[in-house]
Amino acid sequence: MKRARTDTLFVTRLYRADAVAAPSFNRELERACLLTAEEDQAGLQWAKAHGYKGYTSYASLNDLTLRLPPIAALDKILNRHVAAFARDLEFDIPAGGLALDSIWLNVMEEESFHSGHIHPHSVISGTYYVRLPKSAAGIRFEDPRLPLMMAAPPRRSDAALSNRTFVTVMPKARTLLMWESFVRHDVPRNCARGKRISVSFNYGLR
Ligand SMILES: [Fe+2]
Structure with missing residues (x-):
């Protein structure tokens, strides 16, 4: 047993950066989100029609970087973080090999939620948090291997993050989270x- 060891394989990475934008820029972005949510x-x-309590531009606007200057500025900030995450993931692709293919706004009202989903056809997905009311819901990630866990016992409630089947993350305003697009996630009801x-x-x- 002296030489026994346990290696970590097939890791799921979650990228987090707090205070990624200046407060004044965040206020500008918030105004742009609220105005769009009124006008679109x-x-x-x-x-x-889809029972979404609040507003999302997901299905209606695909040109936000052209339409809203704060979103174009956010895209520039995101590019740097995506490049850092791609390095962390050790993707064997050229520098700048990843490009934005969609970006959308979410204004969730009280009692809204977003059930579990993945983002197909993409490599990296993420969210920048503009405003979170006190005690707002976080975001919950699911172990991508869950469908394969036929007889796996439940994990201890104090298990390390890397051993948990579900992990809920609480972002703050101006936090950026990113993950690989195949990682299923949901937003519990915003109470x-x-x-x-x-x-x-x-x-x-x-
Ligand atoms: Fe999502």
Whole structure:
């Protein structure tokens, strides 16, 4: 037993950066999100038709970097972080080999939630948090191997993060989270008072 060891294989990385943008820029971004959420009738109708409490531009606007200067500026910030994450993941691709392929706004009202999903056809996905009311819901990630765990026992409640089947992360305003797009995640019901505003995005191979 003296030489026994346990290696870690097939790791799931979660990238987190706090305070990635200046507070003044974040306020500008918040105004742009709220204004768009008032004006984008197609997006509001889509949200209503799909039982989404609040607003998302996901199905209605695909040109936010051209339409909203704060989103174009955010894309520049994201590019740097995506490049850092790609290095961390040791992707064997050229520098700048990943490019934004979609970006959308989310203004979740009280009682809203987003059930478990992945982001197909992308490499890296993530969210920048603009505003989170006090006690707002975080985001929950699921072990991608879960469908294969036929007889795996449950994990201890104090298990290390890397051994848990579900991990809930609590971002703050101006936090950026990124993960590989195949990692399933959900947003539990937002029971906090006030709007939960975020910008989500996908990066794919250029
Ligand atoms: Fe998502």
